[in-house]
Amino acid sequence: MNTPSTPTPVNPMQQLANQLCFPLYAASRMLTKAYQPYLQELELTYPQYLVLLLLWEHEELTVKALGEQLILDSGTLTPLLKRMEQKQWLSRRRDPTDERMVLIRLLPAGRDLQARACHIPKQLLKKLALTSTEFDALRGQLQHILTQLA
Amino acid sequence: MNTPSTPTPVNPMQQLANQLCFPLYAASRMLTKAYQPYLQELELTYPQYLVLLLLWEHEELTVKALGEQLILDSGTLTPLLKRMEQKQWLSRRRDPTDERMVLIRLLPAGRDLQARACHIPKQLLKKLALTSTEFDALRGQLQHILTQLA
DNA sequence: CAAGGTTTAATTGTGCACAATTAAATAATC
DNA sequence: GATTATTTAATTGTGCACAATTAAACCTTG
Secondary structure (H helix, E strand, O other): OOOOOOOOOOOHHHOHHHHHHHHHHHHHHHHHHHHHHHHHHOOOOHHHHHHHHHHHHHOEEEHHHHHHHHOOOHHHHHHHHHHHHHOOOEEEEEEOOEEEEEEEEEOHHHHHHHHHHOOHHHHHHHHHOOOHHHHHHHHHHHHHHHHHHO | OOOOOOOOOOOHHHOHHHHHHHHHHHHHHHHHHHHHHHHHHOOOOHHHHHHHHHHHHHOEEEHHHHHHHHOOOHHHHHHHHHHHHHOOOEEEEEEOOEEEEEEEEEOHHHHHHHHHHOOHHHHHHHHHOOOHHHHHHHHHHHHHHHHHHO
16 A cells, blocks of 8 residues: 555665764763763863863863864863863863963862772772673774764 | 872763763764754754654654653653644644643654655764774663663 | 964754653542 | 642753854065
């Protein structure tokens, strides 16, 4: 009872790309939500947490360097960093030797968060419940995708 | 030359969870960007495209059903669907038999997009450059994560 | 050293994403 | 059948995410 004038196309959601891209999109959002209970205690969002991860390593970074590491532009970072500045977690100042650049420096209150956040990765790993093998495979494939789409 | 009073913690970004969660977060955003050139031609965003994928299959769905499939709540969907309604891709009306529900129905202009979008999945697959084996493994692992975090 | 080009952030505007609240309709229970 | 509880969308408010533009500082090259 299918009229030849309206050929039923392949079930669109069953298309291979959609079977991968939607789960990736959804998993990313679920993951952010999984962090939420831990980050909320620290009044932190996931992107802000990523900024701190980098500052805990380097103490001082330019906006550009942060943007390159996180693949985020100044349109995202500038207001985010201003919010973090207001909470005294970091400072923002122009580089005196090159006024184009803005130096983001970790402040004591931001350093203090490190100890309070150090348990988070372990909690997340537990939630994910991946074997070591699965973990490595997934990381590798995500890296492949990042490389491909870079 | 390391003072014992400041024990250097494990490089935070090297923590296992961060080596997985950040790539997942980044890959998801890169993927959305990879769709952009194709979707832009159709004046469509990625979440709007996902709504259409479902409507191409079902013609009419409630907001609740869309939300369950896409893991999005009315706070996200209501304004998104209103924008799509304005473009005449779909209609929104209360279910007469249960006024709590809003029925989203595909309109002709929304149906027309199906033919214009049908090449997109193949283009994306090409960009991802995954072998069939990698593809299945990745899909399975993302599914695992979605299940774990559900 | 002046003109033109490049680099770096900030700004502007649009569109998710989601928590929390509200409000209306329906269902359940007494 | 009125009371209470549940379901469903909409609303409100905050915070990304990103394209496009702007503006200042710096660099280059003639």
